[in-house]
Amino acid sequence: RKNKYIRRHYNNLRKRFQKAKKPKAVVKINNKEQRIMKDIDHKLSREIVNTAKAHDISVIKLERLQNIRSTTRTSRKNNHSLHTWSFYRLATFIEYKAKLAGIEVEYVDPAYxxxxxxxxxxxxxxxxxxxxxxxxxxxxxxxxxxxxxxxxTEYIGNRYTA
Structure with missing residues (x-):
């Protein structure tokens, strides 16, 4: 919900600056939004890895969400949130932080x-x-x-390939 709110907020700011014909402000807003979203992904991945460490988990399993943008049903309502979702970045953050903690990351098929x-x-x-x-x-x-x-038990691999 927090991500949705931030995306919506900065989208509205972008619209306002675009109508006012202020391209530098639009770029500045885009950069700020990206920094905030990256920070949220870092914090979330750290929380996931710390929780796994606290419970002596040796493997974190994630869905391999390749081609999700082309395989899901789209609607105007969900289109923007689907295309701005940073699942790859979050997965790579979890991967490298888990590796540092000695935890393995496995990917499974998300079907059904x-x-x-x-x-x-x-x-x-x-x-x-x-x-x-x-x-x-x-x-x-x-x-x-x-x-x-x-x-x-359907193991796809332990590396996310873009």
């Missing part, structure tokens, strides 16, 4: 991670943010994805 029931293995689309399976299992869709990524 938020649709497969971890109890019975049935594929079912989640309605809204909640996932309910016919077997009675219920959870939040993001938590379901995290559980399935954690339990995943």
């Amino acid at each position: 991670t938020s649709q497969i029931c971890p109890i019975c293995g049935r594929i079912q689309h989640a309605k809204d943010r909640n996932y309910t399976c016919r077997c009675g299992y219920q959870t939040h869709r993001d938590l379901l994805g995290a559980i399935n990524i954690c339990n995943s």
